[in-house]
Amino acid sequence: MIYCEQDGIRTDAAQGARIATLPNKIGSVRKESFVRFVYPFLFDSDAFSSLTQSISEASWRNDTECRPIWKSSCFAEDDLLPHVARYLNEGGGDVSCVKDAGHSTAHLWSMQRDALDSVNWGLGAKAEWRIELSKNRTIRFRWVSIELTIFRLGTGFFTIEACPCSHDLASWIDFIYYFRFFGGNRATSLHARRRLGPNIWEDFYPPVIDKIEDTDKVCLHSICVLDYVLRSAVSGKYVTQRWWQDVFIPGQAIPYVCLLVEDAPTEPKHKAELLYLIRTIFHSNQMLHPSDDDIRLDHASVLSYAMDQWFFFSLDGGGYLAMNPPKEEFFVKTMPDHVRKQYFLLFLISANQRFSLMSLQQQVAEKWLTQNVAHRELTFERIYEHILEFEARVYFAQVMQREHHHRCYRKCQEVFQISQLHEELSGEVKRMYERINLERSERMQRRIDLLTFMIGLPALMFGFMSVPWENLDVSWTWRIAAFVGLMAFGGILVLCVRTSGTVNKNNSINKRIRYANEWSGAKDKEVHH
Numbered sequence: 001m002i003y004c005e006q007d008g009i010r011t012d013a014a015q016g017a018r019i020a021t022l023p024n025k026i027g028s029v030r031k032e033s034f035v036r037f038v039y040p041f042l043f044d045s046d047a048f049s050s051l052t053q054s055i056s057e058a059s060w061r062n063d064t065e066c067r068p069i070w071k072s073s074c075f076a077e078d079d080l081l082p083h084v085a086r087y088l089n090e091g092g093g094d095v096s097c098v099k100d101a102g103h104s105t106a107h108l109w110s111m112q113r114d115a116l117d118s119v120n121w122g123l124g125a126k127a128e129w130r131i132e133l134s135k136n137r138t139i140r141f142r143w144v145s146i147e148l149t150i151f152r153l154g155t156g157f158f159t160i161e162a163c164p165c166s167h168d169l170a171s172w173i174d175f176i177y178y179f180r181f182f183g184g185n186r187a188t189s190l191h192a193r194r195r196l197g198p199n200i201w202e203d204f205y206p207p208v209i210d211k212i213e214d215t216d217k218v219c220l221h222s223i224c225v226l227d228y229v230l231r232s233a234v235s236g237k238y239v240t241q242r243w244w245q246d247v248f249i250p251g252q253a254i255p256y257v258c259l260l261v262e263d264a265p266t267e268p269k270h271k272a273e274l275l276y277l278i279r280t281i282f283h284s285n286q287m288l289h290p291s292d293d294d295i296r297l298d299h300a301s302v303l304s305y306a307m308d309q310w311f312f313f314s315l316d317g318g319g320y321l322a323m324n325p326p327k328e329e330f331f332v333k334t335m336p337d338h339v340r341k342q343y344f345l346l347f348l349i350s351a352n353q354r355f356s357l358m359s360l361q362q363q364v365a366e367k368w369l370t371q372n373v374a375h376r377e378l379t380f381e382r383i384y385e386h387i388l389e390f391e392a393r394v395y396f397a398q399v400m401q402r403e404h405h406h407r408c409y410r411k412c413q414e415v416f417q418i419s420q421l422h423e424e425l426s427g428e429v430k431r432m433y434e435r436i437n438l439e440r441s442e443r444m445q446r447r448i449d450l451l452t453f454m455i456g457l458p459a460l461m462f463g464f465m466s467v468p469w470e471n472l473d474v475s476w477t478w479r480i481a482a483f484v485g486l487m488a489f490g491g492i493l494v495l496c497v498r499t500s501g502t503v504n505k506n507n508s509i510n511k512r513i514r515y516a517n518e519w520s521g522a523k524d525k526e527v528h529h
Contacts (some may be wrong), residue, residue, distance in 0.1 A: 014400055026274065027264040027323070028167045032336040034144065035172070036344065037160045037180055037253035039226055040355050041244040045154035045386070051243070054234040055060030055148065060208055062121035065292065069233070070109035070148065076341035079400040083508060087393055100257050104152060106352075111146040111229075119194055120207060123225065125202045131179055135249040138191070139175050140165045148233065152392065153386060155355045156244065157343060157348060158226055160253070169261055170284040176255050178285040180317075183223030208232070223251055247355045252420050256347055257319035258339040260332065264308075264323035271308065271323060272297055279312035303411045306331075311343070311408050312436040313415040318347055343408055350412040353394055357421040360386060364428055375437050384433055387426060393420060 043051065059066040075088040087105040115122045125143035132138050144161040164175045178188045192204040205220065209228050230244060248254065259278065265271055272295040273288055279301060282288070298304070303311040308323040309331075320339045325331040360383060367379040398399075399409050413419065 002038075026417060027261040028174040029169050029172050030325075030332065031167070032332060033172070033259050034161060034163055034257075034336070034340060035176055036256040037162070037182075037222075038256055038348075038351065039158040039160075039182060039253040040248045040351060041156050041158065041230075042247045042355070042359050043154055043156055043244045045152065047243070048150065048152050048154070051150065053102070053232065055107075055109060055150075058233050060115060060121060060232070062118070067115060067121070068112055068117050069229075071112055073108045073110045073147070073435065075106070075108055076345050078342055079402050079405055080345075081396075081399060081401065084396060084399050089285060106149060106151045106255060110146045111148075116143060116146060118207075119197050120205065122206070122208065123229075124192060124194075124204055127194040128201075129190060129192045131175065132189040132304060133174060133178055134356060139171050141175060146229065148229075150495075151356070151394070153352075153390060154354050154358045154359055155247070157351065158230060160222070160225075169259075169264075172259065172282045172406065173282075176257055176278075177281055179222065179223075180253045180255050180281070181220055181251065182226055182253055187221045187223060187251060189194040190222065192220070203501050221250045222253075242390075247276075247358060254351070255317040255319070256344060257317070257321075258336055259319070260322045260325050260336065262324060266324070269295075274323070275302070275310060275312070275321060278319075281314075281317050301415055305404065311411065311502070313412050315415070318415075342400065342405060345411055346405060346409045348411065348419065349394075350397070350416055351419045353390075353413070354389055354421065356394060357418070357425055360390070361421070361428075364425070364432070377440065380429070380436055382431055384429060387429055390422075403433045 007321075055070055056072060058069045060069055061067070075085075077085045077089060080088070090104045104202065111123075117126045117525045118124065119127055123143070123146075128140065129142065130138040130140050141162050142161060145159075146161070147148070147159040148156070149159070150156040162179065164171045166172075179275070181187045191199040193207075194204045196202050206225075209220070209224055234243060257278070261274075265274060273290070275297065276290050276295050277286065277288060301312055303313075303315055305311055305320070306322075309321070309325065311320050312318060320335075320343065322331065322335070325335075363379070363383055367376060367383070398406060400406055
């Protein structure tokens with residue numbers, strides 16, 4: 001549909017929104033602020049190598065040629081410990097430089113700028129986009145970037161960076177709250193239009209998604225963008241089968257925000273309420289009824305960085321808030337860049353630890369009920385190897401050198417309860433692994449007993465028959481007694497061998513479990529301290 005619009009007819013009603021318990025004027029957002037929406041997912045870890053290659057080669061076709069969708073990128077290496085940097089950026093971020101992509105820890109791709117911007121064959125970020133909050137209320141926003149990250153253990157993250165065009169803080173708060181609902185009952189509609197001339201606009205729908213027959217051509221949800229991009233990531237074409245599965249709340253992303261607010265409230269109560277509103281990811285009209293502990297500036301989920309500046313983390317999101325930051329270049333330029341790169345990497349590493357452990361716990365719960373004993377043994381051998389790999393290449397006690405970065409990383413791990421998840425999973429797998437080893441030992445012992453019986457009984461019979469009883473003055477009674485005695489002696493010998501083997505096996509298992517417990521305890525203490 002093509003229509004004309006005069007200036008001021010369609011405006012952001014969000015600018016009139018107010019936070020219930022805060023002053024009407026709650027500040028404006030600096031242009032250096034940003035929001036990232038992280039959508040975690042799981043995939044088959046065995047397909048890591050092939051998936052890495054497929055994503056790097058995926059392309060979309062325009063009118064004349066195929067254009068690549070992704071470009072390989074590097075994780076921010078500034079202040080990373082050397083071995084962590086090597087794990088994350090093996091091959092310098094270029095898949096073609098990695099000798100064996102299957103031995104890499106992770107890969108990061110950014111969507112090509114023309115694939116993101118093009119209104120002719122891409123997602124159409126250059127069009128004017130709005131998110132519809134209600135019938136009479138929309139917020140105009142812009143797409144900044146799209147990234148895709150996969151980790152070797154089978155976790156991935158689809159990250160969209162999108163920001164409101166307004167500097168009004170209420171608009172930003174509402175955008176963060178509503179845009180995170182990619183799909184489901186609470187999903188918000190996205191609308192786009194492109195300019196054809198002065199005050200002449202045309203409704204726009206991304207060309208690549210428009211090719212899908214079962215999508216709504218009137219409104220678009222973020223889940224459609226995620227779904228199409230991930231489905232086409234493996235081949236460049238839309239595939240009908242999903243190669244990933246949800247690990248967080250289906251259809252909901254995790255916001256990671258960086259907000260620099262000028263003209264923010266100066267009263268301690270109002271500052272605490274604003275921090276509470278943002279860190280709990282409420283919308284601007286949410287009535288606040290926090291407890292005294294909730295609005296403390298030293299709350300357990302908050303980490304103070306400088307005066308009126310905090311990092312905050314929760315199971316639903318995280319980020320950085322600065323109220324009335326100093327006009328120095330570090331606080332308005334350098335710090336937002338660090339939050340975008342180094343601190344976001346810390347958030348991503350912690351999220352990878354969280355969802356990797358959740359994935360392994362899910363596998364333990366599903367596979368333990370498997371009736372096929374042999375298949376269950378192989379599965380738990382694999383899970384046990386994954387736990388060892390997790391401890392060696394994912395579960396780091398320290399990632400960066402600097403104090404602020406390390407404190408932020410520890411706070412994120414604390415909120416995500418990484419240590420508790422790891423301890424719980426390790427205990428479960430060790431007990432189940434012990435049970436499997438005992439069952440295996442018993443089966444092996446039964447086979448040995450059967451083999452001993454099959455060999456020993458005929459041997460005793462042949463031995464008894466080979467005795468020259470005719471040359472010996474022995475009655476049949478004594479012959480029978482001798483035969484029974486030999487059988488009893490053989491049975492006692494078999495029982496002794498079996499008992500000895502079982503004791504040795506149990507001692508070996510106990511030693512392995514004790515060593516594993518000591519190793520896990522030392523690891524958890526190292527991470528805790």
